[in-house]
Amino acid sequence: MLETHGEVCRLGYLRLIASIAKSNGTSTEISSDFIASILEDAVKKSESIANHSPRPNVIGLIKSRVTARNYVTLARGLKILDPYGRGLDINGLIYTSLRSASKFDAFLRGETVLSHRDLITLNQVEKFFFLYVVTVHDYLIMPGLIRWLCNQSSLTRMEGMNYLMEELYPQALKALSMAASKKRRAELMAKLDEAMSYREKRLKYSSKTEWIRSSLYAKYRHIAPPRLEWLVDLDLLERQGRGRYEVSELLKNYREIITRALSHSPMNLVHQLFTNIAPLYASYAGKPSRQIVITELLNSYHVLSNQERRPVKLQLLEVVTSFRLLENNYLSTPRAVHEAINSLAVVYPDKIFISPGMDEELYVTRIDISQKELNM
Numbered sequence: 001m002l003e004t005h006g007e008v009c010r011l012g013y014l015r016l017i018a019s020i021a022k023s024n025g026t027s028t029e030i031s032s033d034f035i036a037s038i039l040e041d042a043v044k045k046s047e048s049i050a051n052h053s054p055r056p057n058v059i060g061l062i063k064s065r066v067t068a069r070n071y072v073t074l075a076r077g078l079k080i081l082d083p084y085g086r087g088l089d090i091n092g093l094i095y096t097s098l099r100s101a102s103k104f105d106a107f108l109r110g111e112t113v114l115s116h117r118d119l120i121t122l123n124q125v126e127k128f129f130f131l132y133v134v135t136v137h138d139y140l141i142m143p144g145l146i147r148w149l150c151n152q153s154s155l156t157r158m159e160g161m162n163y164l165m166e167e168l169y170p171q172a173l174k175a176l177s178m179a180a181s182k183k184r185r186a187e188l189m190a191k192l193d194e195a196m197s198y199r200e201k202r203l204k205y206s207s208k209t210e211w212i213r214s215s216l217y218a219k220y221r222h223i224a225p226p227r228l229e230w231l232v233d234l235d236l237l238e239r240q241g242r243g244r245y246e247v248s249e250l251l252k253n254y255r256e257i258i259t260r261a262l263s264h265s266p267m268n269l270v271h272q273l274f275t276n277i278a279p280l281y282a283s284y285a286g287k288p289s290r291q292i293v294i295t296e297l298l299n300s301y302h303v304l305s306n307q308e309r310r311p312v313k314l315q316l317l318e319v320v321t322s323f324r325l326l327e328n329n330y331l332s333t334p335r336a337v338h339e340a341i342n343s344l345a346v347v348y349p350d351k352i353f354i355s356p357g358m359d360e361e362l363y364v365t366r367i368d369i370s371q372k373e374l375n376m
Contacts, residue, residue, distance in 0.1 A: 009060025009229035012120035
């Protein structure tokens, strides 16, 4: 289950973190402090160069090295960065393979100017990308939170905090304990016993002021508010003044589709996201031809192999190709890309090579198919 700090409310910064790691080599060992220092300096640079642009009126902005470091920790939790400090993790590789990452690469090289607002504002494909990231990698919390919001019209931050911590958090601990080792299960069950009493403990405080000053409230504040603000970034909530939210038109209009898609198991969630939710963020996108899918598949393979300098995980290639197609206004799915890879392997058995790795995942070790051959 993803641990968070109360300040890490803006998902957009994670794009810059990914570009920082990429600029230092995707497999190079890189410390959190080093990334945080570059991140903090980049934010200061964006404000000094674009001083005509006012600082965005949102919470969670980077104003110190400590906050920058907390965002780096979040990036590791969401698999943007490798947890052991070895460059990019799978979601960082996905994002840095997208065209929209190029502006952050150029910004870090000093070739373009970005305002602070540019650093936190997401385009439509990026919104879907981060919805994919937080629902897949914070599966025990975020899908349930969004499904609950589908039945709301408005809420206060406190209401969201209470539901998340008193309903979803205990459910998450229970799910984790069922899959844990014996030693780990004992730790989780102790946390679960404590979490089951959160509501009772909260109601014992005689006033809101007393509650806000409590250590338990601090736990609520670190876990719940960032997730509500992420949903603002993703167009699922709208912030209405201090501590109040309204459910967005996107969530209202498509609540049944979203609820159904986010009710699937982790194994099927990715397919549901690309099949049913991607069209909500990219209503202008159409269906690609088989030729377009294969062309983008080859392009994506070359982008990833140039970044990684090693065999490319098949599942990663399928997801990257789907996102790059979405950037080009085409709706596809990792399953459809997988079928395209299989068809290529049948037609060109001596030009596409796939083999299992040490982790038992499948890897594409080489593709020697040219665009000219495809057009023949």
